[in-house]
Amino acid sequence: MCEKEKIVISVNPIAGARSAQPRVERLVDLLGRQGFRLEVLTNLDQVAEQANRWHAEGCLKALVGVGGDGTAAELVNRTTVGLPLTMLPAGNENLLARYLELGSSPEDICRTVADGRLVRLDVGKANGRLFLLMLGCGFDAEVVRRVHGRRKGHIRSRNYFKPILDTACSYRYPELHLHYDDDDMKSPRPAVRWLFAFNLPCYGGRLPLAPQAVGTDGQLDICAFRRGSLLSGLRYAAAVYLRRHQRMADCTTARVRRVRITSDAEVPYQLDGDPGGFLPVEVEVVPQRLAILVPKEA
Numbered sequence: 037m038c039e040k041e042k043i044v045i046s047v048n049p050i051a052g053a054r055s056a057q058p059r060v061e062r063l064v065d066l067l068g069r070q071g072f073r074l075e076v077l078t079n080l081d082q083v084a085e086q087a088n089r090w091h092a093e094g095c096l097k098a099l100v101g102v103g104g105d106g107t108a109a110e111l112v113n114r115t116t117v118g119l120p121l122t123m124l125p126a127g128n129e130n131l132l133a134r135y136l137e138l139g140s141s142p143e144d145i146c147r148t149v150a151d152g153r154l155v156r157l158d159v160g161k162a163n164g165r166l167f168l169l170m171l172g173c174g175f176d177a178e179v180v181r182r183v184h185g186r187r188k189g190h191i192r193s194r195n196y197f198k199p200i201l202d203t204a205c206s207y208r209y210p211e212l213h214l215h216y217d218d219d220d221m222k223s224p225r226p227a228v229r230w231l232f233a234f235n236l237p238c239y240g241g242r243l244p245l246a247p248q249a250v251g252t253d254g255q256l257d258i259c260a261f262r263r264g265s266l267l268s269g270l271r272y273a274a275a276v277y278l279r280r281h282q283r284m285a286d287c288t289t290a291r292v293r294r295v296r297i298t299s300d301a302e303v304p305y306q307l308d309g310d311p312g313g314f315l316p317v318e319v320e321v322v323p324q325r326l327a328i329l330v331p332k333e334a
Contacts, residue, residue, distance in 0.1 A: 040097045042090045043067055043149065045076045046083040046111060048103030048126065056102050056126035063100070063124060063142035070150055072097060084114035091119045098149045098329055102126050105169060106310040112159065112326060113166050122148055122329040129309065131169055131238035137334040144331070153332050156324040157251035160235045160307075162317050167307035168326060169238045170246075171319060173212055173231040173297055175269065177306040178203050184311050209264025210301035212315070216258065216292040228288060229264030230272065233257070233295060233319055240309065243276050246289075254323045255291045262286040294320035 047060055064074055077083045083099070090096035098120045101111045104127015111121060124145045125133035133140070138148060160167045172180075182199035211227035232239070234246040234257040249257040261272050263286055275281035282289055297305070298316040305312045 040095060041071065042073045042095045043075070043097050043100060044083060044087040044090065045074060045100045045102060046080070046087075046107070047076060047078050048101070048107045049078055056124070059124060059126070059142050060102055063145055066142055066146040067149065070146065072149075080110065080114060083111070087119060088116050091116060096120065098122050100124055100145065100149065104128060104130055105132050105308045108132050109166060109168050109308045109310070112168065117325060118327050120154055120327050120329050122152070129240050131240070131308075132236070135236055135238050136328065136330045138330065148329050148331050151332055152329040154327055155330055157326040157328065158235055158254060159322050159325040160233065160256055160319060161322050162305065162307055162312055162319045165307065165312065166322065166325065167235070167312075169234070169236050169308045171233040171305055171307055171312065171317075172239075173233075173305040173315070173317075174209070174303060175203060175207055175230060177304040177312070178207055180306040180309060181304045181311050204266050208301070210299050210303055211264075212260070212303065213298045214258070214260065214288075214295060215298070216290060216295040225288065226262065228260035228262050230261040230269065231297065232259045234259065235321065243273070244279055245276055245281070247279065251326075252324075253291075254321055255293055256295065256319065256321050258288065258290040258292060258295065260288040262288065294318070 064076060067074055075086055087096060087099045099111060100122055101107045102124045108123055122145065123133050123138055125140050160171060162171055179199050183196055209229040212231050213227055214225040232245050234249040236251045237247050237249040239245050245259045246257040272281060275284060281287050296318050303315045305315060305317055
């Protein structure tokens with residue numbers, strides 16, 4: 037076994053609104069001064085191969101992802117269980133980094149790599165693909181599908197305006213069917229039109245849809261709404277901002293280890309802000325699958 041002195045830096049060149057290259061160069065300089073051996077890569081196949089090999093050899097100090105929440109999820113999907121990950125946030129929302137108090141500067145991430153602590157968190161799995169934060173099904177997933185269908189480079193907040201408007205004008209709010217009885221997943225619950233499953237209490241715009249969700253309980257937190265219209269959506273959003281939505285008669289909440297979501301229509305779902313596919317989807321929790329370095333004071 038060799039000393040853990042090697043670091044792989046995985047750079048997503050199109051993450052966020054602008055290039056992270058200056059911060060990457062600063063991070064490389066800081067870690068180099070600490071005596072670490074570094075590999076900076078943009079090809080995900082090469083990233084996974086190098087990080088997995090060094091981890092198997094006992095030499096990997098950390099895999100540092102430079103990107104947003106989608107980058108973090110992609111790296112977890114491609115690497116082995118227990119491989120230490122941390123993030124230099126470079127996406128639009130950076131929900132995972134914000135939740136774990138990783139900071140955003142190269143100096144913050146250098147300190148985390150050198151002196152941080154490793155924590156283990158649950159992840160979700162949807163049709164075999166791991167996600168770290170949440171699954172959204174219906175309206176928000178349709179917006180995500182449209183945004184990424186037009187993507188040609190960096191995504192800025194303004195890239196969401198037209199897809200949101202287009203979806204608001206055309207979305208039909210099909211019924212979504214939940215099956216989450218651990219003993220018999222064949223019996224559906226009442227149909228809903230908006231549906232979210234959370235591993236961590238993180239969603240875009242800091243909407244507290246499932247503020248009670250934690251990543252160490254071996255469960256996913258379901259939040260769903262039954263009425264399907266733009267007016268209902270605005271009503272639900274206001275209630276969420278006021279943290280009153282879980283008292284509403286047409287809001288469904290549950291804690292589950294696994295859930296199956298179906299629809300008679302073609303309905304997309306999104307994972308951590310990236311397109312996931314179309315229903316049906318089988319979702320379950322994978323306990324302590326994520327190993328991530330966080331600041332020791334976090």
